[in-house]
Amino acid sequence: MATAHKLDCESAANDCRFVVQSEDEGEAIELARNHMKEAHGKDYTDEELQTEYLQSV
Numbered sequence: 400m401a402t403a404h405k406l407d408c409e410s411a412a413n414d415c416r417f418v419v420q421s422e423d424e425g426e427a428i429e430l431a432r433n434h435m436k437e438a439h440g441k442d443y444t445d446e447e448l449q450t451e452y453l454q455s456v
Contacts, residue, residue, distance in 0.1 A: 405454045406431040412439050420456070427453065 404427040408417035417434055421427040428445050431452070435441045 403456050404428075405456045406448065406452050407454075408434065408438075410452050411435065411441075411443075415439070424449075424453070 401422045403420050403422050404424045405418065405420040406427060408415040408419075408431070412435075415438065417438065419427050419430045419434065421430070428448050431448050432443055432445065435443050435448075
């Protein structure tokens with residue numbers, strides 16, 4: 400069974416239900432970073448997203 404990488408935006412922005420999930424960790428981080436910038440106007444580094452919000456499921 401492959402590991403998926405998941406980022407639930409609600410953990411970073413309480414009013415958002417956006418969820419990123421991918422078997423490719425880099426893709427999940429890129430999609431999450433783009434969403435945070437475009438939807439919330441917040442800039443996160445890949446490392447911040449990976450260590451603070453990304454989960455392996």
